[in-house]
Amino acid sequence: MNAKENLLRTIRHDGPQWVPNGMEAVVTISSPAVERPxxxxxxxxxxxxxxxxxxxxxxxxxxxxxxxxxxRGWREQVAxxxxxxxxxxxxxxxxxxxxxxxxxxxxxxxxxLFERTYLLLGMEEALMxxxxxxxxxxxxxxxxxxxxxxxxxxxxxxxxxxxxxxxDDWGTQNDLFLPPDTWRRILRPHTQRIYDCLKARHxxxxxxxxxxxxxxxxxxxxxxxxxxxxxxxxxDLAALKKxxxxxxxxCGGIDSQFVLDKPGVTPGEVRAEVRKCINRMAAxxxxxxxxxxxxxxxxxxxxxxxxxxxxxxxxxxx
Numbered sequence: 644m645n646a647k648e649n650l651l652r653t654i655r656h657d658g659p660q661w662v663p664n665g666m667e668a669v670v671t672i673s674s675p676a677v678e679r680p681x682x683x684x685x686x687x688x689x690x691x692x693x694x695x696x697x698x699x700x701x702x703x704x705x706x707x708x709x710x711x712x713x714x715r716g717w718r719e720q721v722a723x724x725x726x727x728x729x730x731x732x733x734x735x736x737x738x739x740x741x742x743x744x745x746x747x748x749x750x751x752x753x754x755x756l757f758e759r760t761y762l763l764l765g766m767e768e769a770l771m772x773x774x775x776x777x778x779x780x781x782x783x784x785x786x787x788x789x790x791x792x793x794x795x796x797x798x799x800x801x802x803x804x805x806x807x808x809x810x811d812d813w814g815t816q817n818d819l820f821l822p823p824d825t826w827r828r829i830l831r832p833h834t835q836r837i838y839d840c841l842k843a844r845h846x847x848x849x850x851x852x853x854x855x856x857x858x859x860x861x862x863x864x865x866x867x868x869x870x871x872x873x874x875x876x877x878x879d880l881a882a883l884k885k886x887x888x889x890x891x892x893x894c895g896g897i898d899s900q901f902v903l904d905k906p907g908v909t910p911g912e913v914r915a916e917v918r919k920c921i922n923r924m925a926a927x928x929x930x931x932x933x934x935x936x937x938x939x940x941x942x943x944x945x946x947x948x949x950x951x952x953x954x955x956x957x958x959x960x961x
Contacts, residue, residue, distance in 0.1 A: 647745050654847065654869055654892045656928040662921055662956030664949060665933040666894070670741045671749045672802055675729040676794060678754040687724040690762045709765040714772050714779050721763060721783070723790045731801040738802035747805035749849065750798045752791065755811025755837075756784050756830055757820065773825050781829050788833035792840045799844050806847040808872075809837065814854020816877045823858045831862055838867045849894070853936065857883070864891050875935040876901075881923045884930075894931040896920045897948060903940045910947035917951040921959055932956055 644652075644660055646668035652659040676687045680702055683694045691708025694701065711720045741748050754762065760783060761769035773780050798804060811834070813819055819826060841848050849870040850863060855877045863871065864887055873895030874880055880896055902908060902916045917932065924930040932952045934940070 645745055647747060650747070650931070653928050653931060656889045656892070658960075659928050660957075660960060662925050662952065662959055663931045664952040664956065665931065666749070668745060669747045669749050669806065670737075671751050671808065672734055672737050673751045674753075674794060674798060675731065675734055676724050676726075678759075686762075688759070688763060689722060704762055704765075709763055709768075711763045711768075714764065714768075714776055714783070717763070717779070717783050721786070723786065724794075726790070726793045726797050729797070731797060734798065734801045747847075748802055749806040749808055750795070750802060750804045750846075751808050752795065752798070753808075753810040753851075755791070755809060756787050756833055757811050757813060759787050760784060770820065773821055773829060777825070777829060784829055784833050788836050791837050795837070795840055795846075796844075799846065804844070804846050806849055807841055808849045808851055809841075810851040812851075812853045813859065814852065814856040814877075816855060816875075818855055819858055820854075826859055827862065831859075831866070835866050842867055860887070870894050870931070872931075873933065873935045873937075875899075884924050888927055888929065892929045892931060893924055895933045895935045896924055896930075897932060897934050899934045899936040899938065899940075903934055903944055903948070904938060908944065910943055913944050913947045914951040914955075917948055918955050921952075921956055925956075925959055 680692045689710045691705040692702040693705035847869045850868040870892040874893045876898050
């Protein structure tokens with residue numbers, strides 16, 4: 644069994660031989676739409692981003708860089724990117740170079756419906772509008788979903804995607820950004836349309852959502868998500884695994900905040916955290932080991948994590 648076959652067995656809860664270390668056997672290709680510039684400048688929607696040299700996390704939305712100043716006029720203020728005008732030849736070339744017998748091709752589609760709305764309006768304005776102007780927000784979210792679906796369709800035509808990493812952060816460390824009923828009323832139906840597009844094309848849905856999203860976790864499963872990353876420990880991961888075993892694959896979970904990025908942490912503590920996560924999450928398949936967030940950790944800690952996943956993760960099912 645090669646790494647691709649083992650990863651698919653893990654996702655399908657079908658007797659994997661080892662615990663995968665992250666998305667091994669996956670080649671990720673970014674969408675050609677610039678949703679987050681790597682330097683100071685505007686993205687494909689006209690949102691201005693800034694860069695603080697040396698800061699973790701890279702670029703961030705600049706103060707005053709949100710193009711929607713009045714939600715009632717969003718149609719005149721938001722220019723949806725022209726999907727047909729994007730450089731799909733480069734995407735096609737990269738996908739054709741992948742050895743499909745040994746790797747899955749994953750399309751990277753970031754800045755989902757919630758994230759894009761707060762980028763267009765600003766966080767405070769968006770949060771208030773979801774509660775005070777739900778109908779207008781529904782219209783805006785629907786239009787963004789139309790764009791995302793069009794993007795995914797063209798992406799799949801160019802790259803014959805096996806998986807899509809779809810990013811939309813729904814939670815803070817303590818709770819959802821939005822009341823669950825608001826999330827269900829406005830975000831769920833249009834996220835469902837995106838999922839339906841992916842399912843119709845037989846594309847694995849790898850839903851990225853940081854934060855504590857337990858209040859809508861069952862919704863995400865009902866909608867059809869195949870994988871959730873990065874499964875942060877602010878959620879009760881053991882309880883979620885026990886309740887939803889066999890219905891979704893968990894990816895991540897190795898504590899970034901209080902282990903990998905803790906001042907003075909030792910490689911031994913990292914190894915213990917890896918074993919704890921595998922013991923808690925890997926029974927029956929459905930667990931891909933990895934950090935609960937990606938930041939530049941010390942090399943000796945990453946080496947210890949990778950080595951422990953390789954050794955303990957390969958022994959776990961035997």
